[in-house]
Amino acid sequence: MSRYRFTVAYDGTGYAGWQIQPGQTTIQLVLQDAFCGISGTDGVKVHGSGRTDAGVHAAGQVIHVDLSRELPPTTFVRAMNTRLPADIRILDGAVVEAGFHARKSATGKEYRYFIYQGTVLPPHVRLYRAHVQKQLDVDAMRQALDILVGQHDFAAFSANPDREVETTVRTIFDAYLEVDGSDIMLSLRGNGFLYKMVRSIVGWLIRVGRGDVLVGDTQAVLDSRVRTAAVPTAAPQGLFLWRVAY
Numbered sequence: 001m002s003r004y005r006f007t008v009a010y011d012g013t014g015y016a017g018w019q020i021q022p023g024q025t026t027i028q029l030v031l032q033d034a035f036c037g038i039s040g041t042d043g044v045k046v047h048g049s050g051r052t053d054a055g056v057h058a059a060g061q062v063i064h065v066d067l068s069r070e071l072p073p074t075t076f077v078r079a080m081n082t083r084l085p086a087d088i089r090i091l092d093g094a095v096v097e098a099g100f101h102a103r104k105s106a107t108g109k110e111y112r113y114f115i116y117q118g119t120v121l122p123p124h125v126r127l128y129r130a131h132v133q134k135q136l137d138v139d140a141m142r143q144a145l146d147i148l149v150g151q152h153d154f155a156a157f158s159a160n161p162d163r164e165v166e167t168t169v170r171t172i173f174d175a176y177l178e179v180d181g182s183d184i185m186l187s188l189r190g191n192g193f194l195y196k197m198v199r200s201i202v203g204w205l206i207r208v209g210r211g212d213v214l215v216g217d218t219q220a221v222l223d224s225r226v227r228t229a230a231v232p233t234a235a236p237q238g239l240f241l242w243r244v245a246y
Helices: 027-039 073-083 138-148 197-210 217-224
Strands: 002-010 057-067 088-096 108-117 130-132 150-153 169-180 183-190 239-245
Touching: 002 027, 002 073, 027 057, 027 073, 027 088, 073 088, 108 197, 130 197, 138 169, 138 197, 138 217, 183 197, 197 217, 197 239
Parallel strands: 057 239, 108 130
Antiparallel strands: 002 057, 002 088, 108 183, 108 239, 150 169, 169 183
């Protein structure tokens, strides 16, 4: 058996998220079926760097898989992409040491979230942007975002994952907002992210940008360590798992 690492991009619109669920079509399930077809066995297990929710996309998800059929990684990339639907693609691959793990070996991740501000949302971006009609105060959003950079307990910006979490303390290494016409792009890079943490941060920043809450309220919410309705969860379609670091 050889262990392979692959980078995967996908449009999450038509899927019930990353993780295999009974009776649902998921990214992990489709990948496993394709790998099983190539390897000629039903025992292939795909391990991802993390889960993404229904409707969430990836530009750089990383997976690892153990395969008994040894072929050059480029051959697997070509073979997989002929079997996969057009909304999932393997971008590259490599043979790695047996100790490599897509999730446990990761040292950080970058997520990007895209917002379109304007009265009318162009149809061609409707699956990849959150739509905000009101003009947002980007400077205020940046000030609030700066408060969240560093090591904090992000319990107030996460949701219950229905599983035990050892700690809700995470470190955001850096974060920034870019504006390009009607598009706003938020980048968050950290050592790890809680369930719906990025979408919760974006939901709060949109409230700041609208003037519904003050920049200074960000620290109070963070210090509360309690998730309330004051922090909404932004729409899934604006979110991309952009890059995983090792």
